[in-house]
Amino acid sequence: MIKMFEELKEGLKKALSRLFERESIDSQAIREFIRELQRALIKADVNVKLVFNLSKRIEERLRKEKGVPGVSVKELAIKVLYEELVELLGEESKIVIKPGMSYKVLLVGIQGSGKTTAAAKLAKYFQRKGYTVGLVCADTFRPGAYEQLRTLGERIGVEVFGGEGSSSIDLAREGVLYFTKKGANVIIIDTAGRHKEERGLLKEMKQMEDEIKPDITFLVIDGTIGQQCFSQAEAFNKATNIGGIIVTKLDGTAKGGGALAAAAATGAKVYFLSTGEKIDDFEEFSPTRFVGRLLGLGDIKGLIERVKRAEISISEGTTKRIMSGKMTLEDFLVQIEEMGKLGPLEKILEMIPGISGIPSEEFDKMREKMKKWKAIILSMTPEERRDYKTLNASRIRRIAYGSGTTERDVKEMIQVFERVRIMMKATKKLRLKHLMKMLPYR
Numbered sequence: 001m002i003k004m005f006e007e008l009k010e011g012l013k014k015a016l017s018r019l020f021e022r023e024s025i026d027s028q029a030i031r032e033f034i035r036e037l038q039r040a041l042i043k044a045d046v047n048v049k050l051v052f053n054l055s056k057r058i059e060e061r062l063r064k065e066k067g068v069p070g071v072s073v074k075e076l077a078i079k080v081l082y083e084e085l086v087e088l089l090g091e092e093s094k095i096v097i098k099p100g101m102s103y104k105v106l107l108v109g110i111q112g113s114g115k116t117t118a119a120a121k122l123a124k125y126f127q128r129k130g131y132t133v134g135l136v137c138a139d140t141f142r143p144g145a146y147e148q149l150r151t152l153g154e155r156i157g158v159e160v161f162g163g164e165g166s167s168s169i170d171l172a173r174e175g176v177l178y179f180t181k182k183g184a185n186v187i188i189i190d191t192a193g194r195h196k197e198e199r200g201l202l203k204e205m206k207q208m209e210d211e212i213k214p215d216i217t218f219l220v221i222d223g224t225i226g227q228q229c230f231s232q233a234e235a236f237n238k239a240t241n242i243g244g245i246i247v248t249k250l251d252g253t254a255k256g257g258g259a260l261a262a263a264a265a266t267g268a269k270v271y272f273l274s275t276g277e278k279i280d281d282f283e284e285f286s287p288t289r290f291v292g293r294l295l296g297l298g299d300i301k302g303l304i305e306r307v308k309r310a311e312i313s314i315s316e317g318t319t320k321r322i323m324s325g326k327m328t329l330e331d332f333l334v335q336i337e338e339m340g341k342l343g344p345l346e347k348i349l350e351m352i353p354g355i356s357g358i359p360s361e362e363f364d365k366m367r368e369k370m371k372k373w374k375a376i377i378l379s380m381t382p383e384e385r386r387d388y389k390t391l392n393a394s395r396i397r398r399i400a401y402g403s404g405t406t407e408r409d410v411k412e413m414i415q416v417f418e419r420v421r422i423m424m425k426a427t428k429k430l431r432l433k434h435l436m437k438m439l440p441y442r
Contacts, residue, residue, distance in 0.1 A: 007044055008041070008043075008044035008294065009293075009294050009295075011036075011040025011041070011043060011044065012037070012040050012294055012295060013295075014036065015036035015039075015040055016033075016077060016078065016081070018032065019033040019036075019074065019077055020074050025073035025074065030059060030073075033062075033077065034055050037055055038051050038055050041054070041055075050230065054084060054085075054088060057084055058080055058081060058084050061080045062076060062080055065080070078295060081295065082292070085287075086287045086288055089269070090269035090270070090287060092269075092286045092287060093244065093271060095216065097131065097185055102176075102179065102180045102183075102185065102186070102187055103185060103186045103215050104189065104212060104213070104215050104216075105122065105186065105187065105216055105217075105218060106172075106189045106191065106209060106214035107119055107122075107189065107190050107191060107218050107220055108191055108218070108220070108236060108242075109219055109220035109221065109222075109236070110193050110222070110232060111192070111193025112193060112222065113220045113221060114222060114249055114274060115191070116139070116145060116148050116149050116152070116190050117152065117248070117274070118218075118272075118274055118282075119149065119190040120149065120152035120153065120279060121272075121274060121280075121281070122188055122246070122272065122282070123153070123156060123158045123186075124156045124279050124280065125272070126185070127156065127157070127158065131185035132182075132183065132184050132185050132186070133158050133184060133185065133186045133187075133188065134159055134160075134161065134175070134179030134184040134186070135149055135153050135158055136160075136161045136171065136172060136179070136187060136188065137149045137150075137161070137162030137171065137175075137190050138162070138169075138171045138189050138208065139168065139190055140166070140167065140192065141168070141193070142192060142193065145162075145190070145192070146160070146162040146163060146164075149162065149190055152279075156279060159179075161174070161175035161179065162175065168191065168204065169207055169208050169211055172189050172211065173211055175187070176189070176212050189208075189212065202235070202236075202240075205239060205240055209240050209241065216243040216244055217240055217241055217242055217243050217244075218242075218243070218246050218271065219237075219244070219246070219266065219268065220246045220248060221233060221246070221247050221248065221262045222248055222249050223247045223248060223250045224249050232262075233245075233266045236266070237267070242268045243268060244268050244270070245266065245268050246271060246272045246273075246274065247262070247270060247272075247285075248274040250273055250274060250275045269285075270285045270287075271285055272285055273285050326421075327417075327420070327421050328388070329377050329380065329384070329386075329388050329417065330377075330382075332373075332377065332417055333378070336370055336373060369409075369413075372405050372409050372413070373416075375403040375404060375405060376403045376405055376410050376413050378403070379399045380399055384399075388414060388417065388418075391410075391414065396411065
């Protein structure tokens with residue numbers, strides 16, 4: 001999980017765990033759960049008004065729906081929390097670019113929100129999808145804005161239009177015309193940073209929108225600014241037609257609840273998250289995946305997409321075995337060896353059901369364990385890797401000796417492997433409430 005959302009994740013987990021510890025779920029238990037939930041959200045810098053409205057809806061649903069046959073209140077609590085958070089963030093949205101058109105993207109936000117870097121990351125995102133992209137610097141306010149964007153453009157092989165002597169609106173119009181004539185599929189316009197109190201700049205932003213008529217206007221929000229997110233997003237939304245949100249700077253230690261606040265304030269959906277300093281640290285946002293990861297459900301789809309982005313080749317037979325619950329230790333070894341290509345271990349393990357509940361401080365230990373697991377599997381015979389059920393006590397002793405580990409290490413690896421194997425199968429075949437029963441914090 002992105003670091004700044006870790007505190008929110010742990011807070012939600014704590015609220016659920018305390019509810020699950022109760023022998024019976026009565027009105028008092030529900031009230032305490034709601035208070036814990038409110039504390040977790042407010043501590044994560046989610047707007048207080050938003051927290052109140054959200055928790056009120058959750059409490060009303062829990063009281064109203066707790067008598068549903070076949071569904072326990074514990075299962076219902078996860079279901080309702082999941083659904084309400086997804087509802088808050090909106091449905092998953094995709095940008096559709098029709099053949100032959102030049103899709104215009106306008107980026108707006110306050111100064112220092114990371115718009116220019118986000119513009120380059122967005123350009124790389126579209127470039128990876130096979131589109132030709134043009135970048136327009138319409139920021140005449142910040143010294144060096146054009147040079148920064150041009151440097152980033154050169155790094156990713158995307159042309160940048162801009163310069164001095166023209167107004168920001170003229171630059172935006174001329175840049176759009178320039179790239180349209182060149183047949184660019186996507187044109188991204190980076191603008192000067194505004195503040196919600198700078199009426200002149202907000203008015204200019206509206207004029208620019210009227211002039212170039214973007215297909216979508218993205219509000220770029222700095223995920224570290226906390227409670228201010230709500231009021232800033234609200235002000236921008238009143239000044240222009242915000243169609244989507246990009247949340248930046250999610251690689252730090254801030255709390256990050258402002259992302260939820262921005263979505264609520266504008267009614268727009270979060271489309272992208274910027275999760276690090278590198279150009280490739282940029283990902284599509286899926287409310288269902290995001291909330292699933294917050295609640296410890298994992299994100300298999302996200303893991304598969306990350307594998308594709310890293311250009312790792314996984315055979316069709318391996319994929320079928322994994323998703324059908326027939327994964328072998330040979331398959332498990334391949335995944336361990338290839339994880340280095342996927343990025344930081346934290347970002348990978350949080351996507352895997354059954355492992356996603358590991359606290360952040362445990363990742364160093366997990367890295368060491370994975371080294372041991374690799375040595376353990378390499379010490380097995382081909383037969384043992386294909387069928388782990390052949391591993392009896394004597395074979396486990398032999399493998400532990402050969403790998404320089406202990407019998408306990410071997411048994412632990414087998415237990416984790418079995419858990420992942422079962423959860424992979426469950427993710428594909430079981431309904432939500434049955435999957436919930438298998439969660440580690442139940």
